[in-house]
Amino acid sequence: MPLYIIVLVLIAVGVILWLINKYIPMQGTIKNILNAVVVIVVVVWLLKVFGMWDDLLRLHT
Secondary structure, eight states: OOHHHHHHHHHHHHHHHHHHHHHSOOOHHHHHHHHHHHHHHHHHHHHHHTTOHHHHHTOOO
16 A cells, blocks of 8 residues: 555544544543544554554464
C-alpha cells in the first residue's frame, strides 16, 4: 500500500474523530472509550499494513 494512502487515511480518521468529539454531544466517559477504540483500531491496522501484526502474534514469552 502506498505511503500517501496511509497518510490520507490517518488524516481522514483524525478529522472524523475530531468532528465527532467537537460537534456530537456525548458523555465524557463515552467519548474517551470511543477515542480509545479508534486509536486501537488504527494501531492494529497500521501493524497489519506494515506486516508486523503476524510477527506479534507469533511472539511467545
